[in-house]
Amino acid sequence: xxxxxxxxxxxxxxxxxxxxxxxxxxxxxxxxxxxxxxxxxxxxxxxxxxxxxxxxxxxxxxxxxxxxxxxxxxxxxxxxxxxxxxxxxxxxxxxxxxxxxxxxxxxxxxxxxxxxxxxxxxxxxxxxxxxxxxxxxxxxxxxxxxxxxxxxxxxxxxxxxxxxxxxxxxxxxxxxxxxxxxxxxxxxxxxxxxxxxxxxxxxxxxxxxxxxxxxxxxxxxxxxxxxxxxxxxxxxxxxxxxxxxxxxxxxxxxxxxxxxxxxxxxxxxxxxxxxxxxxxxxxxxxxxxxxxxxxxxxxxxxxxxxxxxxxxxxxxxxxxxxxxxxxxxxxxxxxxxxxxxxxxxxx
Amino acid sequence: xxxxxxxxxxxxxxxxxxxxxxxxxxxxxxxxxxxxxxxxxxxxxxxxxxxxxxxxxxxxxxxxxxxxxxxxxxxxxxxxxxxxxxxxxxxxxxxxxxxxxxxxxxxxxxxxxxxxxxxxxxxxxxxxxxxxxxxxxxxxxxxxxxxxxxxxxxxxxxxxxxxxxxxxxxxxxxxxxxxxxxxxxxxxxxxxxxxxxxxxxxxxxxxxxxxxxxxxxxxxxx
Numbered sequence: 001x002x003x004x005x006x007x008x009x010x011x012x013x014x015x016x017x018x019x020x021x022x023x024x025x026x027x028x029x030x031x032x033x034x035x036x037x038x039x040x041x042x043x044x045x046x047x048x049x050x051x052x053x054x055x056x057x058x059x060x061x062x063x064x065x066x067x068x069x070x071x072x073x074x075x076x077x078x079x080x081x082x083x084x085x086x087x088x089x090x091x092x093x094x095x096x097x098x099x100x101x102x103x104x105x106x107x108x109x110x111x112x113x114x115x116x117x118x119x120x121x122x123x124x125x126x127x128x129x130x131x132x133x134x135x136x137x138x139x140x141x142x143x144x145x146x147x148x149x150x151x152x153x154x155x156x157x158x159x160x161x162x163x164x165x166x167x168x169x170x171x172x173x174x175x176x177x178x179x180x181x182x183x184x185x186x187x188x189x190x191x192x193x194x195x196x197x198x199x200x201x202x203x204x205x206x207x208x209x210x211x212x213x214x215x216x217x218x219x220x221x222x223x224x225x226x227x228x229x230x231x232x233x234x235x236x237x238x239x240x241x242x243x244x245x246x247x248x249x250x251x252x253x254x255x256x257x258x259x260x261x262x263x264x265x266x267x268x269x270x271x272x273x274x275x276x277x278x279x280x281x282x283x284x285x286x287x288x289x290x291x292x293x294x295x296x297x298x299x300x301x302x303x304x305x306x307x308x309x310x311x312x313x314x315x316x317x318x319x320x321x322x323x324x325x326x327x328x329x330x331x332x333x334x335x336x337x338x339x340x341x342x343x344x345x346x347x
Numbered sequence: 348x349x350x351x352x353x354x355x356x357x358x359x360x361x362x363x364x365x366x367x368x369x370x371x372x373x374x375x376x377x378x379x380x381x382x383x384x385x386x387x388x389x390x391x392x393x394x395x396x397x398x399x400x401x402x403x404x405x406x407x408x409x410x411x412x413x414x415x416x417x418x419x420x421x422x423x424x425x426x427x428x429x430x431x432x433x434x435x436x437x438x439x440x441x442x443x444x445x446x447x448x449x450x451x452x453x454x455x456x457x458x459x460x461x462x463x464x465x466x467x468x469x470x471x472x473x474x475x476x477x478x479x480x481x482x483x484x485x486x487x488x489x490x491x492x493x494x495x496x497x498x499x500x501x502x503x504x505x506x507x508x509x510x511x512x513x514x515x516x517x518x519x520x521x522x523x524x525x526x527x528x529x530x531x532x533x534x535x536x537x538x539x540x541x542x543x544x545x546x547x548x549x550x551x552x553x554x555x556x557x558x559x560x561x562x563x564x565x566x567x568x569x
Contacts, residue, residue: 104518259540266536270508270529274522286407288387291380298373298380305366329377340384341393 005182005189008079014072018174021065022167028054028061029164036154036161045150051157052144058160059141062134069127069173073120080185081115082206088199095203105278107210116209121218123226125180126173131223133163135230139257143234146253155237184208217275224268231261232300232330239323246316254323255307262300269293288340292333299329365421372417379414383407412456416447419463419509422471422502457513464510471506475499493546497539504532 006012032054035047084092093109100106110116123131140156147153187193188201212218238254241247303322309315387393392403420443443466451459478499481492511524538545 259536263533263536263540267529267533270525270532274525286383286387286404288384291383291387295377295380298377302370302373305369308366309363336384340388341391 005080005186008189009075010072011177014068014075014177015174017068018065018172018177021061021068022172022174025058025061025065025164026168028058029161032058032157033161036157039150039154040158042150048150048153051153055137055141055144055157055160058164059134059137062130062137065130065174066122066134069122069130072177073122076120077117080189081117082188082202082209083115084110084112084202085195085198086112088195088202092199092202096206105211107207110206116206116214118209119214120178120181121213121222123222124213124218125178126171127178128222128226129167129171130173132226132229133160133167135227136160136163136233139230139234143253143257147250149241149247149250152237152241152250155241156234159233159237181213211279215275215279217271217278221268221272221275224264224271228261228264228268229330229334231257231264232327235261235303235323236327239320239327242320242323243317251316258300258304258307258323262304265297265300269297289333289336292329292336292340296326296329296333300326369418369421372414372421375414376411376418379407379411382410409456412460415509416456416460416463419460419467419506420444420447422467422506460509460513464506464513467506468503468510471499471503475503491542493538493542497535497537497542500531500535501539502535504528504535507531 032051035051035054038046039051089110089112096107096109108116137160140160143156144153185205188198188205193201234257235254238250238257241250242254299322303319303326306315306319306322309319387403390403392400395403420440443463446466447459447463450462475496478492478495507524507528511521511528514521514524
């Protein structure tokens, strides 16, 4: 990262605090795995109270880390305004006016009294995994209290531990915070630039700020989807359990999370629609991510439809199978962003 | 009595087969979506000119159109099943299919889709009004005023969403329809999935306002 930016933001403190949270969380996840494996293998429940305490502690740490991320984003808002030199303002505003004339959705003109600032949502880059897994942690805690089956609880805990391992080794939001964002804005803050270069950077950074980082839809579309992804993970665990054991309470809990997941998924997808029109115009339909989301929604709708008849013996297993398929479709949809090109790509 | 029972049983199995058919159509839409993804990647559509992108989009639209029509047709049958006896339901289903095919031959896919959507929309609005009035003549798989209302709103949302997709070029109408769709879907899902909470919330508010009224009366008397 650029040293200029490191001097402007408390990146070192943020990384240090975050790494402490992550290390404690990983240790707790390790202990939880040991207890979960024993519970899966034993006929009688073991370490139930300890598991409850550890699960509570992990959730507390997740929340603490999330507040830490909020604080860091607040620092970005305060300390990284896009301030233009006075002699560029008139020229830039003329350019913006011309762009606004030829576009359906315009951008605000530059105001020297209040320069544009980044209001970065709390779920971009690696932070999205953090938010997603934190939501799952909360749901796992709630389900843990609803269902007493030690084997089911063990499955919930193993999934949470796996997510913490992924977070720690592959998607830690603290060790190198927001690398893409900082790579994008670093040239703006490098010293000794010509006016032309400054104007060029502004015209590149400002539209992305308006239509992506500061877009109001960014505060609704992704988090709703991540909440639904967490709910789908719960559905997956209940569905796997239903294949092994015909437990009506587990099915009921699974259905409750299916309703929540479907609600969040539908609303999240719907709210992405006007945003896509605003940011990309009409040419985004049939983008690979849209296709896979459509597929996932169709599978989820199918699951909810068949669930009406889950009490029929054959439909019980078919519903469970569809619950598992929902999860696989969700993983596939998420991975789409890495493998397929298009507007949603992470490539 | 016996006849009524038999009719209810027949409608139940009708429901089951309609749901199976819906599942099949949704499955087909899923397959087309997966095909679209791989085609997009391997034909490198994202690097092509806007004209090529547009032709890809319209080709995908033409692939999915029959299944969307199938889905709306099923919805078109699903909606009046809440209103009509089985015999009339079958007649209406045949009439709808014939009308859609005829409209498709004469005016193209878009006209056909508009016809089905229009018919479904009218029927769904009738069902919604009846559900809102608490009519006992409606047939739903699930019981309960709020669940029925919610189900009607979700189906209305789906019809409006497809209509909205069809009319996306008309910007003002499109955004208006979009927000109605979102409102209907959200309200529908809330009523359908969380009926008890909705009832609790409404009863709580009623009791609170009754309590406030009582408070006013007591204060006035004093």
